Amino acid sequence: MPDNRTVRLIARPIGEPKAADFKIATEPLPPLNDGQVLIRNSYLSLDPAMRGWMNEGKSYIEPVRLGDVMRAGGVGEVVESRNPKFQVGDFVSGMAGVQTYCVSDGPGWTKVDPNLAPLTTYLNVLGMPGMTAYFGLLEVGQPKAGETVVVSGAVGAVGATVGQIAKIMGCRVVGIAGGAEKCRIAVEELGFDACIDYKNEDVRVGLKRDCPDGIDVYIDNVGGEILDIVLTRIRMKARIVICGAISQYNNTAPIKGPSNYLSLLVNRARMEGIVVFDWAPRYKEAAIAMGAWLREGRLKSKEHVEEGIDRFPEVLMKLFRGENFGKLVLKVG
Amino acid sequence: MPDNRTVRLIARPIGEPKAADFKIATEPLPPLNDGQVLIRNSYLSLDPAMRGWMNEGKSYIEPVRLGDVMRAGGVGEVVESRNPKFQVGDFVSGMAGVQTYCVSDGPGWTKVDPNLAPLTTYLNVLGMPGMTAYFGLLEVGQPKAGETVVVSGAVGAVGATVGQIAKIMGCRVVGIAGGAEKCRIAVEELGFDACIDYKNEDVRVGLKRDCPDGIDVYIDNVGGEILDIVLTRIRMKARIVICGAISQYNNTAPIKGPSNYLSLLVNRARMEGIVVFDWAPRYKEAAIAMGAWLREGRLKSKEHVEEGIDRFPEVLMKLFRGENFGKLVLKVG
Numbered sequence: 001m002p003d004n005r006t007v008r009l010i011a012r013p014i015g016e017p018k019a020a021d022f023k024i025a026t027e028p029l030p031p032l033n034d035g036q037v038l039i040r041n042s043y044l045s046l047d048p049a050m051r052g053w054m055n056e057g058k059s060y061i062e063p064v065r066l067g068d069v070m071r072a073g074g075v076g077e078v079v080e081s082r083n084p085k086f087q088v089g090d091f092v093s094g095m096a097g098v099q100t101y102c103v104s105d106g107p108g109w110t111k112v113d114p115n116l117a118p119l120t121t122y123l124n125v126l127g128m129p130g131m132t133a134y135f136g137l138l139e140v141g142q143p144k145a146g147e148t149v150v151v152s153g154a155v156g157a158v159g160a161t162v163g164q165i166a167k168i169m170g171c172r173v174v175g176i177a178g179g180a181e182k183c184r185i186a187v188e189e190l191g192f193d194a195c196i197d198y199k200n201e202d203v204r205v206g207l208k209r210d211c212p213d214g215i216d217v218y219i220d221n222v223g224g225e226i227l228d229i230v231l232t233r234i235r236m237k238a239r240i241v242i243c244g245a246i247s248q249y250n251n252t253a254p255i256k257g258p259s260n261y262l263s264l265l266v267n268r269a270r271m272e273g274i275v276v277f278d279w280a281p282r283y284k285e286a287a288i289a290m291g292a293w294l295r296e297g298r299l300k301s302k303e304h305v306e307e308g309i310d311r312f313p314e315v316l317m318k319l320f321r322g323e324n325f326g327k328l329v330l331k332v333g
Numbered sequence: 334m335p336d337n338r339t340v341r342l343i344a345r346p347i348g349e350p351k352a353a354d355f356k357i358a359t360e361p362l363p364p365l366n367d368g369q370v371l372i373r374n375s376y377l378s379l380d381p382a383m384r385g386w387m388n389e390g391k392s393y394i395e396p397v398r399l400g401d402v403m404r405a406g407g408v409g410e411v412v413e414s415r416n417p418k419f420q421v422g423d424f425v426s427g428m429a430g431v432q433t434y435c436v437s438d439g440p441g442w443t444k445v446d447p448n449l450a451p452l453t454t455y456l457n458v459l460g461m462p463g464m465t466a467y468f469g470l471l472e473v474g475q476p477k478a479g480e481t482v483v484v485s486g487a488v489g490a491v492g493a494t495v496g497q498i499a500k501i502m503g504c505r506v507v508g509i510a511g512g513a514e515k516c517r518i519a520v521e522e523l524g525f526d527a528c529i530d531y532k533n534e535d536v537r538v539g540l541k542r543d544c545p546d547g548i549d550v551y552i553d554n555v556g557g558e559i560l561d562i563v564l565t566r567i568r569m570k571a572r573i574v575i576c577g578a579i580s581q582y583n584n585t586a587p588i589k590g591p592s593n594y595l596s597l598l599v600n601r602a603r604m605e606g607i608v609v610f611d612w613a614p615r616y617k618e619a620a621i622a623m624g625a626w627l628r629e630g631r632l633k634s635k636e637h638v639e640e641g642i643d644r645f646p647e648v649l650m651k652l653f654r655g656e657n658f659g660k661l662v663l664k665v666g
Contacts, residue, residue: 060599228590242598257561257590265575265606266393273598 001029001038007098007312009064013054016250016320019313021054022070029101038080039092039102039109043305045073045123046316046328047157048221051249060275070098070312073128075112075119076332086111093122098312100332117294117301124327125290125301128276129157132243133219134286135279137162138169140241140272141217145170148211150230153221154195155182155302157327158243161290162219163192164299171217174210176203176226178322185325190300198226207233214238222247224256231260238269250320302326307333334362334371340431340645342397346387349583349653352646354387355403362434371413372425372435372442376638378406378456379649379661380490381554384582393608403431403645406461408445408452409665419444426455431645433665450627450634457660458623458634461609462490465576466552467619468612470495471502473574473605474550478503481544483563486554487528488515488635490660491576494623495552496525497632504550507543509536509559511655518658523633531559540566550574556581557589564593571602583653635659640666 003026011021032038053064053071064071074096078086083106086092094109096102112122124130136158143149149166153159154175163186166173175186175195183195196206203226207215214235220227223245234240248255264271279286293299304324306315309332318324336359344354365371386397386404397404407429411419416439419425427442429435445455457463469491476482482499486492487508496519499506508519508528516528529539536559540548547568553560556578567573581588597604612619626632637657639648642665651657 058599223595242595244598245595248595255592255595257592257594259588259590261590261594261604262556262575262578262581262588262606264604265577265608266391268606268608268611270603270605271594271597272603273595273601275598275601278601 001031002101003027004029005100005309006069007309008067009054009070010066012056012066013051015252017051017054017313017316022313024310024312029103032080032082032103035083035105037078037083037086037104037106037109039076039094039096039104040079041074041076041096041100041102041332042091043075043120043123044096044098044309044330044332045127046319046330047073047128048244048246048249048319050316051320060277072096072098073123074102075122076102091119093127098309100309116291120303120305120327120329121294121301123329124157124303125161125294125299126287129327130161130290130301131279131283131286132274132276133158133161133165134290135276135282136241136243136274137165137217137219139279140274141219141239143169143171143217146172147216148172148174148213148235149217149219150174150176150207150211150215151219151221152176152226153244153246154186154192155190155325156221158221159219160186160190160302160326161299164190165293166217167191168293168298172211174207176206176222182325185302189302203229204232217241219243220245224248228256228258228260231258231263234263234267234269236267236269238267240269240271242271242273246320304328305331307331309333334364335434336360337362338433338642339402340642341400342387342403343399345389345399346384348585350384350387350646350649355646357643357645362436365413365415365436368416368438370411370416370419370437370439370442372409372427372429372437373412374407374409374429374433374435374665376408376453376456377429377431377642377645377663377665378460379645379652379663380406380461381577381579381582381652383649384653393610405429405431406456407435408455409435424452426460431642433642449624453636453638453660453662454627454634456662457490457636458494458627458632459620462660463494463623463634464612464616464619465607465609466491466494466498467623468609468615469574469576469607470498470550470552472612473607474552474572476502476504476550479505480549481505481507481546481568482550482552483507483509483540483544483548484552484554485509485559486577486579487519487525488523488658489554491554492552493519493523493635493659494632497523498626499550500524501626501631505544507540509539509555515658518635522635536562537565547571552576553578555579561589561591561593564591564596567596567600567602569600569602571600573602573604575604575606579653637661638664640664642666
């Protein structure tokens with residue numbers, strides 16, 4: 001058996017995760033038992049949700065236990081198999097963990113086809129962020145053609161796909177992102193109608209200009225001040241979909257609640273949360289639809305690849321600093 | 334024509350409305366034109382929403398203009414008519430204004446039958462609060478038999494009816510109210526399963542005790558800290574209906590947003606606002622249903638009557654101080 005390089009969570013971060021919250025080591029791998037497979041991880045998915053998994057306490061998923069390998073989705077190749085469902089050479093996607101190899105009994109792993117799409121696409125448009133975007137926008141947000149859809153984190157994994165699907169649905173799409181380059185990508189590469197650079201302009205002014213008739217659907221990935229501003233510009237019967245709140249995840253102070261939530265009353269609007277796992281029975285339907293759009297060139301899967309498993313703590317911080325252009329993935333290398 | 338005693342809004346209140354924000358005077362009434370009716374107001378509806386109507390700025394209804402008679406719903410008797418749709422002696426309900434007489438062209442006024450229910454019932458269960466409770470609970474909250482419904486302002490106009498309808502629907506009903514006497518009324522008179530006295534106990538502890546399995550539907554009339562605590566106890570797929578936020582209406586500081594709103598994400602829950610006017614096309618259906626429950630004794634319309642139009646400013650403050658037991662109405666006298 002090869003050695004395994006692992007990144008274990010050894011302390012619950014206070015505020016931003018730090019290198020000292022993890023232990024990086026080389027460990028021997030045990031021989032496989034019957035029914036197990038050995039997967040060599042190729043790419044790991046780095047997600048804002050990881051920050052929540054590091055905290056103690058009740059959430060939609062168990063926290064990572066101290067001492068455990070940090071939880072992460074990933075894609076990899078089966079290099080040894082004692083499970084008849086998987087053959088050596090299969091490419092698979094599942095909960096890989098932040099490590100170079102993963103030993104699994106199989107459940108939760110699905111085969112992916114590297115000839116249909118690059119491996120990283122299975123962590124992006126054809127993975128959890130894509131599913132979140134698809135069901136969050138279409139099922140919770142329920143956009144109609146001609147409506148105005150606003151999405152924050154517009155060049156992030158969920159936001160980029162939300163905006164592109166909303167365009168396919170015939171909506172006007174306005175992104176919110178940090179920095180001129182991200183806004184350029186949103187408009188020029190991803191086809192958004194406009195993108196507001198929250199780092200360099202007043203979001204209030206931008207929304208007034210780019211959504212003159214107000215906002216019908218808002219897909220929120222960031223929370224905080226931007227959510228509060230959007231609430232002042234929603235239309236009657238607007239739908240706000242809470243996918244995340246990356247601006248708040250490293251807070252040591254209490255989370256900033258949306259002061260303008262009574263706009264929901266005035267506008268008979270609704271705010272609803274989504275957790276992608278609920279939609280698992282329909283992932284296949286979404287993958288078929290998005291797969292077709294990918295092939296037709298109507299949907300792009302944009303990834304930001306960094307390399308080196310030992311760099312996990314620092315690369316993860318790129319998410320919270322907004323330094324990723326597209327879905328952040330870590331090439332195990 | 335008789336003289337008219339009027340209460341006009343002459344200043345936009347800052348914080349709590351004060352006597353000086355109103356001008357109370359006796360004015361002559363003009364003779365009726367063709368098509369007009371003269372209504373002698375019997376009872377006026379005093380509602381938390383009035384506070385919002387006094388503010389400048391966009392909302393679900395135009396603000397009361399400075400110098401205008403303060404807006405109020407009411408019931409009264411037609412004492413003179415030049416409109417073929419209304420006869421002298423008819424009892425009617427409509428936007429009466431805070432005054433002893435109202436001259437109207439008729440639109441917005443509907444006849445009520447004092448033999449079917451006391452006049453004040455038409456400002457409560459059979460009026461706007463009842464309609465808000467009916468549609469807010471049943472259409473937005475969508476409670477199912479066996480679910481746990483929590484309502485704040487439990488002995489207020491909306492809350493009392495919400496709780497009773499939820500009981501009729503087979504739900505477990507827990508109120509939140511201020512003071513032992515209100516909690517006694519909720520349980521003993523209105524049939525709630527339990528009521529938490531937020532003035533004398535920790536709402537967190539009360540909710541844990543009275544909603545051991547969590548909360549499926551929360552009808553919020555108060556906002557603020559209580560909304561935030563409820564968010565920590567909601568169940569998966571919970572529905573939070575925002576009817577009002579009386580704790581925040583006199584704020585001079587920014588409104589306190591719900592810090593725990595990410596519980597909507599974790600629990601795939603939704604928060605939605607209601608404005609009763611949207612449901613006008615279905616008021617009749619609600620009145621028939623609630624009228625039957627009233628006759629059967631399954632629903633009580635509990636009003637708190639104060640008397641004297643000149644007392645409007647001070648009586649209104651009873652709402653914000655939580656000094657009303659049931660729907661607050663002002664007998665014009």
